[in-house]
Amino acid sequence: MGGLSWVHWVIVIGVAALLFGGGGKLSGLMGDAAKGIRAFRDGLKGEDEVTDKSAAATTTPLPRTEREKEEVRS
Template identity: 50%
Template sequence: MGSFSIWHWLIVLVVVLLLFGRGKIPELMGDMAKGIKSFKKGMAEDDEAPVDPRTVEHRVDETVEPGVKAKKS
């Protein structure tokens, strides 16, 4: 019951080749490699992204207490 013998692996290989065909497996691996490359590129672009200059700064003098309307200047 332990590990699989060489015959088990050969049967699995034959079944996989019958299901996917010889040309489909390299195509799937190529698509997977492209996906990994684009993921890495996207992660690198996220690290280099500039800080958004439109951030809002909170100042103490603009704090509005609950129930009190803010002054319009």
């Protein structure tokens, strides 16, 4: 106990090879994750603009027809 056997070293080397080997797979994966986060943030910014426009549209009264005007007067 306390020491690393050859099996442990093989596992550690195998995991390191999977993560860091093969032409920058990890950096490519992290770049893709960064692009996804950036797209998510841009999507959230777009939703704020849409909700602001829709909120402004709901606060303005709609034009009433003649029939609705008569109902309000009665």
